[in-house]
Amino acid sequence: MSIRFDGQVAIVTGAGNGLGRSHAIALAARGAKVVVNDLGGARDGAGSSSAAAKSVVEEIKAAGGEAIAHGANVANYSDVEDMVQQALNAWGRVDILINNAGILRDKSFTKMSIDDFKLVMDVHLMGSVNCTKAVWDLMKEQQYGRIVMTTSSSGLYGNFGQTNYGAAKMAVVGLMNTLGLEGAKYNVRINALAPTAATRMTEDIMPEEILAMLVPEAVTAGALILCHEGAPSRHILCAGGGGYASSKIFETEGVYLEPAQQTPEAVAAHWDEICNTDKQSPLDNGAKQSEKFLLKAQAFLAQDKA
Known part of the structure; x- marks a missing residue:
């Protein structure tokens, strides 16, 4: 089976670098028209620049694809609305949304400020909420949509120093689970990707020899399955270094006590x-x-x- 996206329009957030860039380039190479979103901030969310997003757009165009850049801050709903409207102005529809944008502000919970906690939640969780909300009714009306949340092993299993990031990444799983139920009859399917890749987010967390194995393209192979026409729904796919696994929440049978x-x-x-x-x-x-x-x-x- 060939995985293609001809005639479809995709929005990829945080697509100026790393995983988002890889997702955007792969979607375009397989026929999608792509909105390359990136605020262009640093890893901790500071600052902004359109250079990275524009560079990815030029790379896509040079390869014969179609793309536009947008610098929306996903934590700002009016920015997101404008991004979706520009996609509609250019191509008339939105078929795919990959919520990839994120930042890190790692510290132990004792040392973490409430502002650092809120900012990470705003970008990862509310950024996913904002982007999904902005395309939700469009997808329902056209009876087609594929949305990918980006979760993390830090959310699914925990990771020292990442209470803010872990909380946000588990929250998007809850968002996925309910949206999957609400979107089912409209052919809107929602899944989550738990990636491990060498990006700005992991460059000083892992040694170089390990990072060399964790190419973003390996994760993108899984991401494209989750936003393809034949995608499942309410599924968590873990991907990294050529490894792929499924994660699911189970409940024991339990007991009844009189x-x-x-x-x-x-x-x-x-x-x-x-x-x-x-x-x-x-x-x-x-x-x-x-x-x-x-x-x-x-x-x-x-x-x-x-």
Whole structure:
């Protein structure tokens, strides 16, 4: 199967460097018209410049593709609205959104300021919310849309010194899960990418020999699957260094404790059974958890009456 995006319009945020640049160039090479978004700030979000985004656009055009640059700050909704409008003015539709823009302000929680926490949340979480909101109704009306959130192992599993980043990256998974339900009947599919790549975000975290293995293009191969016509929905794909894996949230079968046993002591006594993973399973939505617990309670009541 050939993965193509002919006739489609894609917006890639944070596309002036690193993963975003790789995503934008690959989409254009496979037929998409691309909005290359980048505020052009430093890794910590300071400053701005249009040079990086314009350079990527020129690279795409030199290879025969179509692209425009936009310097929207994804944390500012009016900037994002203008970016989407320019895409519509140029090409009349938006089919794909890759929420890739991000910054780092790493410190231990003790040393981190509330402002540093909020700023990282604003860019990663609210940036994804703003960009998704700006294209959401368009995609619903055209009965087609593919949206990729960028999560992280720091959000899924934790990472020392990244409470702000980890919180934001787990939050976009919750955003994906609910939007996937709301967009299903409109053929709007939402997935999340958990990348490991050599970018500005990781250049001083990993040794050079490791960074050399983590080329952005390997991650982009997974990203394009998540925004292709045949993409799944509500899926977390982990990608890095040529490795690809799926991450999913599971819930154990758990136990039912009758009313007289619904105490902290009884919960502690049944802890091993509660945590037993033998019958764990993913849940399609939040209501499924309530359904499971209520069915257990109803089964107990029926047995008690019998």
